[in-house]
Amino acid sequence: MGITTLGGMSSYLGIPESLGGSKTKIFSFVQDRLQSRAGGWPARLLSRGGKEVMIKSVATAVPTFVMSCFRLPKTVTRKLTSAISNFWWSSSGDSRGLHWIAWDKLCDDKLEGGLGFRCLDDFNTALLAKQLWRLITVPNSLFAKVLKGRYYMHSDPLDPIKSYSPSYGWRSMVFAHSLVHKGLIKRVGSGNSILVWSDPWIPAQSPRPALRSIAHRSYAQS
Incomplete structure (x- = not known):
């Protein structure tokens, strides 16, 4: 193919090609x-x-582009937050200044007394959840086809999938499963994919399936 240089040691679109070792x-x-x-x-x-x-x-x-592809370690996001916080409280630019209020309080909405700054950990998870949602809503994209062929050929991207040696990008998106599930609404549509007796569709303290009783089974057989 005319390739003369071994890849993996440089960067592509500002992201390292190789993600092996300490993140x-x-x-x-x-x-x-x-x-x-x-x-x-x-x-x-x-x-x-x-x-x-x-x-x-x-x-x-x-860090938005990097966080939309990978989950940053908490050590990195903590240092990023520290750099932003020091800039906010510093009066000269050479010192960290006196931090009068915890940064978490400043990340609250303005209606709640904060300043609306972004919590980088939550923002990172939200960007990854957006990529996971894209796999569901745009299944015919090249991005979705590649990941489907590698990780969820006969299932759904939100299913608990066990794969051999997954990439760090896929593991990062899997981390956002819980956030997607929080706002997920399933439409019935034609009903072809609905399992009435096993899907947890009855609202309770936690959604539960409609367990059939003995009387109902005997009535259905008659």
């Missing part, structure tokens, strides 16, 4: 990129409103 070391470039970006901002010249705009429009956008 904290692999994704440390995201932290370096954000810190270099934040270090160049003149913190002493910006008002609180200006800092808020910079954080929401630039700082949290730096």
Whole structure:
């Protein structure tokens, strides 16, 4: 095929081709990129409103593409959050400043007393859930066909799938299963895929299937 150089050691679209080894070391470039970006901002010249705009429009956008493909380790997201928090509280840009309020409080909605900053862990999970939802809603895309042929040929992407040596990208999307299930609504439609007696469709403390009684079975046979 004319390939003369062994791949896997460079990056593609800003993401390393090889993800083997420590994920904290692999994704440390995201932290370096954000810190270099934040270090160049003149913190002493910006008002609180200006800092808020910079954080929401630039700082949290730096790792967005990586987080939409892979789940970042908590060590990396913690350092990213620390860099953003230091920029918010610093008055000169050279020090971390005095943190008067926990960052989690600032991530609350403005109606709840916060400033609406993004929690990077939750944002990462939401982006991965969006990719998982895309597998369900656009099954004919090349992205969905490749993953279907590799991981869920005869099942659904939301099923508990056991696969041999899955990629880190697939494991990252599987992590978002619980978030997708929280907002998932199943439409009956033609009913061909509905299993009346085994699907948990009756609302209770936890959804449960419609267990058939002996009387109902005898009536159905008669």
